[in-house]
Each structure stands twice: as structure tokens, then as C-alpha cells.
Amino acid sequence: MTPPEKDWFSDGKEAARKLKLDLGIDTRKDVIEGHPESADGVLEKDSRYLALESGRAAARALLEQMNTDNELDEGTVNTSISMSRNEDSTVKKTSDDRDEPSRRDHFDFPSNKSHCMTICMVPPSTAYSAWSQLTSARKACRDPGFYRWPPHVNLLYPFLEPLFHIDGTLERASAEEKKQEVRVQFMNEVTKHLSNAAKQCRPFHVNLDSFGCFGGKSRGVLWADPKSTYSSMESSAEKVDPLIHLQNMLEKEFPMCNDQRKQGSFTPHMTISHYANISDAIEAKDELQSSWEPVSFHVSEVYLLQRTGDDGQFKVAATIPLGPSSIVKIHDPPISFPGMPIVEEEWVRLERMLMKNRRKKSFKGKRRKRVE
CATH class of the missing domain: 3.90.1140.10 (Cyclic phosphodiesterase)
Structure with a gap:
């Protein structure tokens, strides 16, 4: 029996959600503010784009804390x-x-x-x-x-x-x-x-x-x-x-x-x-x-x-x-x-x-x- 095709985007979205929870980042549904096609200035992202952006946000938060290495404190x-x-x-x-x-x-x-x-x-x-x-x-x-x-x-x-x-x-x-x-x-x-x-x-x-x-x-x-x-x-x-x-x-x-x-x-x-x-x-x-x-x-x-x-x-x-x-x-x-x-x-x-x-x-x- 052929195993079902893996849904990488769903897996990525879930992994990003867990990472954001672990980092203490708000996991409420993301929105794009001020989108030109939105009457009220807010347009929900489609699920695939949301998965990618969610992962990017979590990664950025982690890197901001860790990627500064021994000069983390230089600017603050x-x-x-x-x-x-x-x-x-x-x-x-x-x-x-x-x-x-x-x-x-x-x-x-x-x-x-x-x-x-x-x-x-x-x-x-x-x-x-x-x-x-x-x-x-x-x-x-x-x-x-x-x-x-x-x-x-x-x-x-x-x-x-x-x-x-x-x-x-x-x-x-x-x-x-x-x-x-x-x-x-x-x-x-x-x-x-x-x-x-x-x-x-x-x-x-x-x-x-x-x-x-x-x-x-x-x-x-x-x-x-x-x-x-x-x-x-x-x-x-x-x-x-x-x-x-x-x-x-x-x-x-x-x-x-x-x-x-x-x-x-x-x-x-x-x-x-x-x-x-x-x-x-x-x-x-x-x-x-x-x-x-x-x-x-x-x-x-x-x-x-x-x-x-x-x-x-x-x-x-x-x-x-x-x-x-x-x-x-x-x-x-x-x-x-x-x-x-x-x-x-x-x-x-x-x-x-x-x-x-x-x-x-x-x-x-x-x-x-x-x-x-």
C-alpha cells in the first residue's frame, strides 16, 4: 500500500507554531495590514504563505537572541x-x-x-x-x-x-x-x-x-x-x-x-x-x-x-x-x-x-x- 503523500506545508506550519509557542511569540492568526485589495486594511494570508511566514517570524526571533554572538550587548x-x-x-x-x-x-x-x-x-x-x-x-x-x-x-x-x-x-x-x-x-x-x-x-x-x-x-x-x-x-x-x-x-x-x-x-x-x-x-x-x-x-x-x-x-x-x-x-x-x-x-x-x-x-x- 502506497503511503499518503507528506504535507510539508502543514508540517511546517505546525512546527513553526510550536517553535513560536516555545519562544513566547503570539501565535494568533497572522494578517497583512494595509493590503491594497482589502477594504478594511486587513487581509488574511493563504495557508501556505502563512506557514512560511510563521516559520520565518519564529526563526527571526530566535536569531535576534542568539546570532549576535559575543557582541550581543554592543548596541544595548x-x-x-x-x-x-x-x-x-x-x-x-x-x-x-x-x-x-x-x-x-x-x-x-x-x-x-x-x-x-x-x-x-x-x-x-x-x-x-x-x-x-x-x-x-x-x-x-x-x-x-x-x-x-x-x-x-x-x-x-x-x-x-x-x-x-x-x-x-x-x-x-x-x-x-x-x-x-x-x-x-x-x-x-x-x-x-x-x-x-x-x-x-x-x-x-x-x-x-x-x-x-x-x-x-x-x-x-x-x-x-x-x-x-x-x-x-x-x-x-x-x-x-x-x-x-x-x-x-x-x-x-x-x-x-x-x-x-x-x-x-x-x-x-x-x-x-x-x-x-x-x-x-x-x-x-x-x-x-x-x-x-x-x-x-x-x-x-x-x-x-x-x-x-x-x-x-x-x-x-x-x-x-x-x-x-x-x-x-x-x-x-x-x-x-x-x-x-x-x-x-x-x-x-x-x-x-x-x-x-x-x-x-x-x-x-x-x-x-x-x-x-
Whole structure:
């Protein structure tokens, strides 16, 4: 007897429903709002489309919690960091920097936020002392992101990647050609707006001489405090913080990328490592601070970094010089920083897996509390 044909869409719909229940997502029947053919602005989806969209929604919710890896907190921890700073190193802001991002001619190319893209400050490869000390510190502190991330300060993260609207009837070769055209157009627009921001910012100096922590019972992060000034002779107490000004100018060009100060003002920080809890992070901070030699470097450019997949290493997709004559240079294919490891060592992979498992447990705990 021939077994009945399997109904993949029904199975997919049921699997998506169970996943959404497990994630605490509303499973009431989805609707499309504002559909042009609907008299009341709401049109029910057909069952097959509903099954696909239901699965996508559940997957997106899960990925938002897990796919950010060791930089999950980069865009949302600024309030915690500000509270943990010493009183003499509070964030400086000008009245212009406090303004909401301007709605002028900002970037509007069809795109999605992606944790595989970031705009960040990285010590130049010529800053040998900074790279050496930071590399040693990250190794000693067993940083889960040691292979994937250079020492950095995120300015816009997650950043953007292009949306592809490709005709499904196109052959594979034609579809890839169309995607490449979209990528080129996207990068041309991105570089134009990056240049607009960079032209309004001067090169500056960064000094790393102290550390901070944030977290709680289920996580802890140790970070270096990048104090920035326009001159190595100036004090970090000056009115304008160059890193904050730079981030503000970038956000004005890309106002949708506001994660760095979603819960408060932007506070620059350079992650050293992640821990199971704040107590472990504080213990590591005290040990690191006792042996740390202050180091400084000059920043004349920042970078657009990208990686391929969750396990990939961030590489330089574009170099963004600071100053009135800024011309962004695209690197295709992206290039690695000279000081980065060629392969992920086993200890790094194990630390990364431990961190992911901690986050899964933390996410499940938060989900249970929401359900209760």
C-alpha cells in the first residue's frame, strides 16, 4: 500500500507554531495590514504563505537572541557602562551631539540590519604596542571573540546589508549577476554617506589606561575604556569627545542604525572578554589593571567590517579616512587585519560554545518569566 503523500506545508506550519509557542511569540492568526485589495486594511494570508511566514517570524526571533554572538550587548549596554564608569570619566556631549539624528538626505537604499556588518574603530596595524597588549589581554582573559573580532569600538552595529528582490524565474547565472549589480549600487551609496560623515570629523588620539565591567548574575563583560582627544597633549576632560562626535555623525547618515544608544547615550567601549557573571568579570578586571601599561595610538581612519556567517572573521570591506578630503576605499574582496589569527584555535572555539550555551539558558529563563 502506497503511503499518503507528506504535507510539508502543514508540517511546517505546525512546527513553526510550536517553535513560536516555545519562544513566547503570539501565535494568533497572522494578517497583512494595509493590503491594497482589502477594504478594511486587513487581509488574511493563504495557508501556505502563512506557514512560511510563521516559520520565518519564529526563526527571526530566535536569531535576534542568539546570532549576535559575543557582541550581543554592543548596541544595548551603554546605560550600564555609563553607570559603571568612574566619576572623572563621565561621557562628554555637546548640544549638537545630543540632538536626534537629522532626517536630511540620509541613507535610504533598500537594506536590512545585519550582525555580519559593522562600522567600527580599530587600532591601526602600525600601533604595535596597542595590538600586542590587547592581544595578550584577550588571550589571558580567554575572549570567545578572539578569532572573529579585532580589538574594536563599534560605532554602528549591527550595520546594513542590501535587500535583494530577484525575479524567481531568472536562471541562477542571471540572478547572481543581478545580485552583484545590487551589491555594487549598495556599496556606492554606503560609501557616499560614510564619506559625508567622515568629512565632518578630524583624526584623534585614543588612550587605553583603565577598564570597566557590566553585567549581572548570568553574564559579565570586561572592557577597556577608549578615552579620545584631538591632541595627545589635551585632557580627556575636554568638551568634545571625538569618538562620540564621530558616532553621532555616522548615525545622522544612517539613522536606522541607532542600536549603540538605544537605551541611552553612546558610550565607547572596547570589549576584552565575556564571563559567566559580573563577579568573574570584576575579578579579571582587577588582575588585568594591576599589570596593564597605558597605551595610546592615533586614529586617522575607521572601517566597515564584514564577515561571512556566524563563525566567520570580520574583515575590512572599506577604509574610511577622517577629515575634509575623505574618500572611502572599498576592498573587494575584504582584507584581514595583519594582527588577526589565521585560524580559530580550539580554546577559542570552546569558549565561544560555552558563551552560546550560557546565552541559550539565559534566553530560556527570560522566556519562562514572560510566559509566567
